[in-house]
Amino acid sequence: MASLFGLARRNWLILNPPQASKSTAPLRFGILGAADIAPQALILPARSHPDVVIHIVAARDPKKANAFAQKHGIPEVAKSYQDIVDNPNIDCVYIPLPNGLHYEWALRALKAGKHVLLEKPSVNNSTEAEALFKSPLLDGPQAPILLEAAHYLFHPAWTAFMSYVTPAEVASAKAVIWVPRWKFGADDIRYRYDLGGGALMDLGAYTASVLVHVFGGLAEDCEESITQPGPNDTKCDRLFKVRYRFRGGGHGEMEGDLKAPLDRLSPDVHVMHKPIVVSGADSGVKVPEGLEVVRTRKIKFSTFAQPTYLHSIQIDDEFITRKIGDASGHIKKWTSSKTVKAYTFSEVGIDQPGESCWPTYRYQLEQFVNKVRGRDVQQWVSGDDSINTMKMIDMAYTAAKLPLRPTSEYKLAD
Structure with a gap:
């Protein structure tokens, strides 16, 4: 009975994570596209992360973007993806667009100095992958971070x-x-x-x-x-x-x-x-x-x-x-x-933050933020x-x- 209760509680908290008090200068995310995966992959995990806020979203259909923002408590709606990329108040962008648009918008965001959390598959083919992940934009100590969201x-x-x-x-x-x-x-x-x-x-x-x-x-x-x-x-x-x-x-x-x-x-x-x-x-x-x-x-x-x-x-x-x-x-x-x-x-003998109710996306977000902040990361997708x-x-x-x-x-x- 106790194990069933624990299972039910864990699965309830995955979809209803607690709201964390935010840090004084959290990373501000913009979302390119009002995609169905975005709530599960970023919006819900961000609730329990003290160093992340979802600040802005854009979509091809302005009505869809406004409805999405209202539903998920996102304070701003941009007129275009480029407006988010160019926004000086945005630190990171999450790209859940159709696969065929990943390459272009990841490059645009990286050129603007934004850290990029890129939905999988990262791009359309290995030619694009070679060009993106070996881009000079990723070189140097001040270069932005790029991560393919292989959350599992x-x-x-x-x-x-x-x-x-x-x-x-x-x-x-x-x-x-x-x-x-x-x-x-x-x-x-x-x-x-x-x-x-x-x-x-x-x-x-x-x-x-x-x-x-x-x-x-x-x-x-x-x-x-x-x-x-x-x-x-x-x-x-x-x-x-x-x-x-x-x-x-x-x-x-x-x-x-x-x-x-x-x-x-x-x-x-x-x-x-x-x-x-x-x-x-x-x-x-x-x-x-x-x-x-x-x-x-x-x-x-x-x-x-x-x-x-x-x-x-x-x-x-x-x-x-x-x-x-x-x-x-x-x-x-x-x-x-x-x-x-x-x-x-802790169950595998590693001293690292985590809760039993954290989904894969929340563990991923933890490491993404650590990487952006210049901290040590324990797991990564190179x-x-x-x-x-x-x-x-x-x-x-x-x-x-x-x-x-x-x-x-x-x-x-x-």
Whole structure:
């Protein structure tokens, strides 16, 4: 009963966070676009952060911008995105625009000296990613901060999960994520090629990022990529099943569906390690002379994308003893299993702020603010991470014989 109460309370607080007293000079955010994701990704997390205020919003439709501002208590509405970028009172911009507009508006904001929290996927393709994340605008000690909002990587559960993963020893991994079929209509921007739509762009930004982190880098090849088209445009995929080969012979798979049946709702990660020789301390037994212990590890991380609501990390280890160097047989076999959960960093032995009700976005905001303020950050998504994620998506589109999402023609003025 107590655990059910704790679950209910935590999930209620995710959507109803307490209002923090603000610092004397908080970071002032502007939002480019009255997007549906903005309340969950920034507005609600900002409530409990003492150093963040949402000050202004703009949208293509002024009526929508005004209604959005009134609903979420945002004091100002700008006439255009550029007005926010040029506003000297704004420190940071959050960009939840359609994917095809990310590159241009991230560059415009960075040129104006604004720190940028950029929704994923960061851009439309790896050409844009290389240009953006290696832009000279990001060089120097006073350069603005740019972060792709891969929010799930900031949660303590991800840290706990990765503490059991050794990238160099991963034999295979699979990341899956689904959206129920009723979620997005046929007119949704996710089905518009010109705006950077597609399941690989939307859901694949999660799964490709997961594989990059689990394997510790970019895949060497995309061996297979199966897609099905969306409702309106054959260039815009609705679902994908992709298989990659990684350095050292490891294989990674990812699947996603924007119209999934209701029995496919849990976004999961499955990892299988190669058999490795471990010490007696790691196996929990005393190893007789002349023998060695070999461990094969499996890990399943359930609900990796939104672990604050409910998640589990299942670690299953199989051990064998054998004569040293003899791979032909074994003397003894046994297994060990455990389930791990982590809603705060204290649960994984890390002295870092956090509450069990903090969603992934709130943990992300904590690190973004720390980075902007010049403090140490414990978790981050590097520019190379974002570039590699887009390269993985490009590889999948190429293997599926679909065109890459179009490259922006925007150029920074001198």
